[in-house]
Amino acid sequence: MSTSRLANLLKNADRVLVFTGAGMSTGSGIPDFRGPQGVWKRRRPVYYDEFMTSYEARVLHWDFKLEGWLQFRDAKPNQAHLALSELDQMGRLDALVTQNIDGLHQLAGHPEGRVIELHGTNREIECQTCGKRMDPDPIFAQFERTRKPPLCECGGFLKPATISFGQAMPYDKLTGAFAAASRADLVFAIGSTLEVEPAASIPRSAKEHGALYVIINQGTTAQDHLADLRIEGDATAILPDAVDELRKLLGR
Ligand SMILES: [Zn+2]
Missing domain, CATH: 3.30.1600.10 (SIR2/SIRT2 'Small Domain')
Known part of the structure; x- marks a missing residue:
């Protein structure tokens, strides 16, 4: 079952990068x-x-x-935002990069300085x-x-x-995100169709640097062919179970 597989991947990884897109927040009404x-x-x-x-x-x-x-x-953070925040508190998350502009990761408890908001x-x-x-x-x-x-x-x-159309992305955000991608050994792309560049290059870059690549999304994405594990579905249903399972695996 994919939940326990996800939990095992999270347990065995040293540096986890999570990349989130719009599908992360549709469950919050955005x-x-x-x-x-x-x-x-x-x-x-x-x-x-x-x-x-x-x-x-x-x-x-x-x-x-x-x-x-x-x-x-x-808007309020949903179960998927809360699960990622919990993952961070468990010390299992190296970096969180988001395409979203809603600030819901921070409202879920993710420290402000640890969320890279590309847009x-x-x-x-x-x-x-x-x-x-x-x-x-x-x-x-x-x-x-x-x-x-x-x-x-x-x-x-x-x-x-x-960031408006035609406006450059902040250089420090991009370099921070690509640095996280280059050191990751596990990358999750969650709720993104992975079509918008340069943002979508970030999880792909992690994969190119040797990270295991997990894509969780409702509907196909532009990078499905690159994924080591592709899970079809809603992050609000999948992530809380995976984090619960991880907590059991870690004996907490
Ligand atoms: Zn002014």
Whole structure:
């Protein structure tokens, strides 16, 4: 049975890398933006250059972010997030890299500095000039009231701290993630279709460096052919059982 196989792999590995995608959070009510009902089927994404050069594009982007804000703000971690946090507390997790912008790994108890958020976070607003970070609630309330794209006190454009289309991923996040990939001996890709680059290169790079590769997802992924173990299904059903089993194996 795959649960006990997963637990055994986790027990025998020295450096486990976990990579998570949208499927991790659908059980928390966060929609998959790229899925069949995803937002990009009805909205045109605003590219970073447009955001920085066009007032109308900034209104459009803030309107899009406002639409999803309450759902993000009120989302709670699910059983799969909690299981990964437990794995970390058991000292069985070397690194956690996520494509998600919902901050749910941290809300599940994962220490802030130990989650590599490749695509940034929706839980903070960032000034594009001075880099100051702030709490989203009052800024969304201001935009909702005025419909004017908010500005920092320095005059810079404020933007939710997610990586926009056409915006480079933070160099330190990418290098941290690839470093974790190069030292991993076991890598899990969970809830990702593994189509978005360069993020999807991270678990693949771990595999290329010799790690055992486990893919857990509902539906096929772009890297199924590379997996040593491919589990079809929902992480919220699979991970808690695997971590329970691991705890028994470790006698805790
Ligand atoms: Zn500023």
